[in-house]
Amino acid sequence: MSRTIWTVLGVIAAVVIAWFLVDLVFSVLWFVVKLAIVAVVAVVVFLWLRSLVARRDGRRAVER
Template sequence: MRTFWTVLGVIAAVVIAWVLVDVVFSVVWFLVKALIVAVVAVVVFFVLRSLVRRNAVDR
Protein backbone atom coordinates (compact mmCIF):
# COMPACT_ATOMS: atom_id res chain seq x y z
CA MET A 1 0.00 0.00 0.00
CA ARG A 2 2.97 2.28 0.65
CA THR A 3 4.08 1.96 -2.99
CA PHE A 4 0.61 2.97 -4.14
CA TRP A 5 0.75 6.23 -2.17
CA THR A 6 4.26 6.88 -3.45
CA VAL A 7 3.15 6.46 -7.06
CA LEU A 8 0.08 8.61 -6.43
CA GLY A 9 2.28 11.30 -4.84
CA VAL A 10 4.64 11.28 -7.81
CA ILE A 11 1.75 11.61 -10.26
CA ALA A 12 0.25 14.46 -8.23
CA ALA A 13 3.64 16.21 -8.08
CA VAL A 14 4.08 15.95 -11.85
CA VAL A 15 0.58 17.29 -12.53
CA ILE A 16 1.03 20.22 -10.11
CA ALA A 17 4.47 21.02 -11.58
CA TRP A 18 3.03 20.88 -15.12
CA VAL A 19 0.30 23.37 -14.22
CA LEU A 20 2.70 25.70 -12.40
CA VAL A 21 5.19 25.71 -15.28
CA ASP A 22 2.35 26.37 -17.75
CA VAL A 23 1.12 29.34 -15.69
CA VAL A 24 4.62 30.78 -15.24
CA PHE A 25 5.40 30.53 -18.96
CA SER A 26 2.05 32.11 -19.84
CA VAL A 27 2.73 35.06 -17.53
CA VAL A 28 6.29 35.49 -18.80
CA TRP A 29 5.13 35.34 -22.45
CA PHE A 30 2.43 37.93 -21.70
CA LEU A 31 5.01 40.26 -20.14
CA VAL A 32 7.38 39.84 -23.10
CA LYS A 33 4.55 40.58 -25.56
CA ALA A 34 3.49 43.63 -23.52
CA LEU A 35 7.08 44.92 -23.55
CA ILE A 36 7.38 44.44 -27.31
CA VAL A 37 4.04 46.22 -27.86
CA ALA A 38 5.18 49.12 -25.66
CA VAL A 39 8.44 49.53 -27.61
CA VAL A 40 6.64 49.40 -30.97
CA ALA A 41 4.03 51.90 -29.73
CA VAL A 42 6.76 54.35 -28.69
CA VAL A 43 8.47 54.05 -32.08
CA VAL A 44 5.17 54.54 -33.94
CA PHE A 45 4.33 57.52 -31.73
CA PHE A 46 7.60 59.29 -32.55
CA VAL A 47 7.28 58.49 -36.27
CA LEU A 48 3.75 59.89 -36.36
CA ARG A 49 4.81 62.94 -34.38
CA SER A 50 7.66 63.66 -36.80
CA LEU A 51 5.32 63.24 -39.79
CA VAL A 52 2.76 65.63 -38.30
CA ARG A 53 5.46 68.14 -37.40
CA ARG A 54 6.92 67.93 -40.93
CA ASN A 55 3.49 68.51 -42.49
CA ALA A 56 2.87 71.47 -40.20
CA VAL A 57 6.20 73.05 -41.23
CA ASP A 58 5.45 72.57 -44.96
CA ARG A 59 2.24 74.58 -44.74
Protein backbone atom coordinates in the same frame (compact mmCIF):
# COMPACT_ATOMS: atom_id res chain seq x y z
CA MET B 1 2.55 -2.19 -0.36
CA SER B 2 0.20 0.60 0.66
CA ARG B 3 3.14 2.94 1.18
CA THR B 4 4.38 2.29 -2.38
CA ILE B 5 0.98 3.08 -3.91
CA TRP B 6 0.77 6.38 -2.03
CA THR B 7 4.31 7.23 -3.11
CA VAL B 8 3.48 6.57 -6.76
CA LEU B 9 0.25 8.59 -6.51
CA GLY B 10 2.15 11.40 -4.78
CA VAL B 11 4.76 11.48 -7.54
CA ILE B 12 2.07 11.53 -10.24
CA ALA B 13 0.21 14.34 -8.45
CA ALA B 14 3.45 16.30 -8.05
CA VAL B 15 4.27 15.96 -11.75
CA VAL B 16 0.76 17.05 -12.79
CA ILE B 17 0.82 20.07 -10.46
CA ALA B 18 4.33 21.01 -11.61
CA TRP B 19 3.22 20.72 -15.26
CA PHE B 20 0.37 23.20 -14.70
CA LEU B 21 2.56 25.57 -12.68
CA VAL B 22 5.29 25.62 -15.33
CA ASP B 23 2.67 26.17 -18.04
CA LEU B 24 1.21 29.07 -16.04
CA VAL B 25 4.62 30.65 -15.42
CA PHE B 26 5.60 30.44 -19.10
CA SER B 27 2.23 31.89 -20.13
CA VAL B 28 2.71 34.85 -17.81
CA LEU B 29 6.30 35.36 -18.97
CA TRP B 30 5.26 35.23 -22.64
CA PHE B 31 2.51 37.78 -21.91
CA VAL B 32 5.05 40.11 -20.27
CA VAL B 33 7.44 39.74 -23.23
CA LYS B 34 4.64 40.45 -25.71
CA LEU B 35 3.59 43.46 -23.65
CA ALA B 36 7.15 44.82 -23.71
CA ILE B 37 7.42 44.32 -27.48
CA VAL B 38 4.08 46.07 -28.03
CA ALA B 39 5.21 48.97 -25.84
CA VAL B 40 8.45 49.41 -27.81
CA VAL B 41 6.63 49.25 -31.16
CA ALA B 42 4.01 51.71 -29.90
CA VAL B 43 6.71 54.20 -28.89
CA VAL B 44 8.39 53.89 -32.30
CA VAL B 45 5.08 54.38 -34.13
CA PHE B 46 4.21 57.35 -31.90
CA LEU B 47 7.54 59.04 -32.60
CA TRP B 48 7.15 58.36 -36.34
CA LEU B 49 3.63 59.84 -36.39
CA ARG B 50 4.78 62.84 -34.39
CA SER B 51 7.58 63.50 -36.86
CA LEU B 52 5.11 63.29 -39.77
CA VAL B 53 2.79 65.80 -38.12
CA ALA B 54 5.69 68.12 -37.30
CA ARG B 55 6.83 68.10 -40.94
CA ARG B 56 3.34 68.97 -42.17
CA ASP B 57 2.98 71.80 -39.67
CA GLY B 58 6.39 73.13 -40.69
CA ARG B 59 5.42 73.16 -44.38
CA ARG B 60 2.13 74.93 -43.70
CA ALA B 61 3.89 77.62 -41.70
CA VAL B 62 6.27 78.24 -44.62
CA GLU B 63 3.43 78.38 -47.17
CA ARG B 64 1.54 81.06 -45.24
